[in-house]
Amino acid sequence: MFGRRRRERAQEPQQQPQDPELTFLTAEEAHTFRGLVIDAFAAGGLHVRPARGAVIAEDGRAFGLWNLAVACVKASPDPRAWGAIVHGHVETLLNPPLAAADLSDQDMIGIVHARVLPAAALSEPGTPLTAEQARPVAEGVVEVLALDFPDSVQMLGGDALAGRDVEALWAAGRARTLATPIEDREDLEVQPGAVLTLLSSESYFFAGRILDMPALLHEVYGPRALPRGVVVGAPHRHGIVLHAVEGAGSVQAISAAAQFVARSSSGAAGALSPHLYWWDGAALHTISRPNGQGGVAVEARGAFADMVGSLH
Template identity: 35%
Template sequence: MRIFPPAPRRDRRDAPRDAEYGFFSLDEGAHFRAQVREAFAEHGLEVTVHAGAVSDSAGRHFGMANLAAICHNDVRGRKRWPKVIREHVGRLLRVVDGPSPLETFAPEQLLARLRPWMVTQDVIEPDAAQYTHARVVAPGLCEVLALDMGESVMTLPDKYLALLGGVVDLRIRALDNLGALPVESHTVLQSAGGTRFDVVMGDSFFTASRVLAMNELARDLTGRDLGPNGALVAMPHRHQLAFRPIGTVQDTNLVQALNAMTVFAAANFEDAAGQVSPHVYWWRRGALTQLVLHDGGQPGCTENGEFEVLLMWLEGSNAGEHS
């Protein structure tokens, strides 16, 4: 996993662009879709290729946005795409054609794989009536209970959750499971001006979701609980989480850290597979407040009186400390 995404090998930016995936040229888009069709054919499945999905004769639809982003971001260029696409399609078909974990796993095995998964709301919006347990955690983001199947994630509609227990108890179990996950990679980024923040990365689909157990993660990595002022956090995509604890006194460079994390979040969100958010948030006592908004142009700070008061208080505390 890379902290900042490298520049992928691509056709020139002035080449005509693909209408569905603007990061592809027309030629790259055509090559990508041809490889997707061929990968399904290798599994004996003829599919109709649409702009952003494929469909088979059984009426099943498979989205391609994440796979397109993975190919686009592969720094080895499109010579590597056939292998990446074949592996992806193979995993996908193993999941959809195989037996359901709900039929083959014992209840305790299912509970051991239970996690809270933070996703964009459009992931469940088509079937929102089946996910009444979903919890909004920030504008456009929600938490849904799901099973970690290693190569994939299985979201659990209400009717399947009812087979395992009550939602409150299941969420407690899911959060405990999330907090017990190993940290795959941890890096501290530091700028020349002394701004620092932590970055956690991993192949797990639940890496960004660890913001739902932020205090436990911070304690594991730093040896200290987050203070009453919480932390700045960013979750560009599902495999990455950045955070910066906010102190109570002498917390210098907080604005600089916010600016640095804003650049980080935007750069790692763009064209990523499994996008979560390009924004920076204020985590405090389990709640997320959006601090930075990207609205098609330059990022800007949202108006938040509490955070502004906190900044003034920290500046006043620092001034008093050094007077």
């Protein structure tokens, strides 16, 4: 969620090289972490080998490492404390309490959620999801179905949807996600009259509130008119950033929001999108993206450029 500090490393005489895949770990830490993962799978009877961003089993199953590594770092900066976290996670993966095939249609409808994910997740090794089973939300973001079991969240796709009432699942999943409450709200004044509103929740599905922007904006801002629209960011699954565009102060607020979203997305568990979007009352339009040099570029084009030009 927002406001959580990144870990602080002890001062070291020489900066250690970072791992090229788990970029928030040093190469030494990442080597230790991967060893813990491989050992945990071996203890559960499954031999895996390291691959790019994952470990791969002999039967072809792939298990991503990023979110588990983030969880370890958030728990402790000391790799010696990571073993229990890794073993607990792997045990859950190898002994899932239930699977979609075990559920009746009614049971599935009772725990299904709509979830927003990076579009790149559709091409990850071992994913059950396909492009045909995802719905576009904005550039780089898709909506999928997921089952919220007591101890895990499982993406719903592939053969698990065969013979099911898919439209009923979409309707139930979206309704459940849109009912996710806002647990925390923080208003940051970046300059007089220019405010960023940070919304967050512990729910894995919270970022899916952007699937119904009119309802979200009414909850946050009330019935006020928003003739110039709102800039929106969903950097990770637990957070949403909003700014209602108004006067000249919004120019600085938009730039601040773009930087904040990109920074919040980088290295986050459940990272979603580094982009900032503009909601014009009908759709989400991309207005910022990382520039490849460690910064963020705000792109003023088309109707968004016209709107920004009218601010005074």
